Amino acid sequence: MTIKIGKINASFQEAIKLLKKVELLHSLNYSRKETMNFSKFSEKFVSCMMEDDYIKIYKTAMKYGDYDILLNDNSFFQFSADNKCEIIRYAFYQVPFKGATIEDFAKFLGKGRLDSKQLRELESEQELDYELFKESAEERHFVTPIRYDYCPKQHENSIYHPTAHIHIGLEQNLRVPVRRELTPLLFTAFVVRMMYYKNFKLNIGNREIEKLMTRREEFKIEDPEFKEEEQKQLYLL
Template identity: 35%
Template sequence: MSLNLGKIISHYNKAKDLLDKLEIKYEENFSKASQLNSETYSDKFKKATISNAEYPEIYKIARDYHDYNLYIPSDGSLFQFSQEQKNGKLEIRYAYLESPFEIKSYEDFLKENDCSFQEVQYEFFEEYEQYVSEANLKKHITNIRYDYSETQYNELCHPTSHIHIGQQNHVRMQLAYTMLPSNFVAFIMRNVYWERWKSFIQDDKNRLFYLENCKIYHQIPKDYLSDLDKKDICIYIK
């Protein structure tokens, strides 16, 4: 079953609705919202991701060059969403990049300096950037990435649809379905922002809204999920 850009953008908008429902403030990079294509990322970011650069450097490039779709000011995390066709085959990448720095949000930074965002807006953002650049690194970072690659599919070896957890690519969890942006953000909210999610789903309407964003809309074509793959350890949603 083909998956077109319109469907992915539709569920990208649903992902933003979920963040709104959870009252997680975000800033959107509108220049990347209409295409959701990795070609819009800066050359510096693309070079860093295939080099031996340390994660803090890669993160800082992504933030400074606005190589993200959504930015969460409260904790500095970034979301990236991209899809493209390579030789007629679908490639999808979603990423959650945790900030590697122990930092306060811009709003909290202002409060500590007896200001509010409503009063000064981004007047002191340069000072905030300086504060961020001098912040200590976290001891542990857990990044999460979703890949769908028909070109790299290899039966029982490299699944078409999978989730990477951690800074390296060694942890690869096979999925038996195709994730859309709303699925990915629901997964992040459920597993990373657990305290907020736990409170959120106490309301029946919120619970139904969350579960709606977990629904699977696209199965993997049989050419990219064999009968042997289905017998392997694999995450299903029925």
């Protein structure tokens, strides 16, 4: 079974819904037309996205608007797929700075505890000062970007480079084989569970959120894209 682009687009909307409900969503990127085409990302970002300098990658993406969903802590998601879904890429870039949220900025200004509406107003009213505040934030010692890739044409070797895999961390050769074509919702739920455990735990018992978090969709990858040798290795799903 092969996933269709319509399903990916619909699942993207469900991913947004999930992020809203677990109170992680900051905003969507309205600076360009909503599309899944990889060409939406700037040449500047594409030219550096595989480099070792994570700070440069992150800052380039933020400078040129190379994100689809921005989270409250300034981490972001990217989602892309071609029309035939022969190349699928989902990525989560964790913010590489500590203490750089709008809540941190409010505390720095001595504003005390503000609700979400007040925080949005503060961010809008003091946009320049907030940008300078973020620039001065301390770098994290460790960051954990997460990326999902699906591309049968790059199936060089069934053990070395599986058709679908997840990268966790900065090491590009760390590829965890995956036996499904993931949807944006499944990828987002995985990131929420792994990277935002506090938000996840606070919403245990909310049936609507649990339904989104535990959605099982059968887009299973079969031979020859998932060979017998791969089935003997450790893989996900």
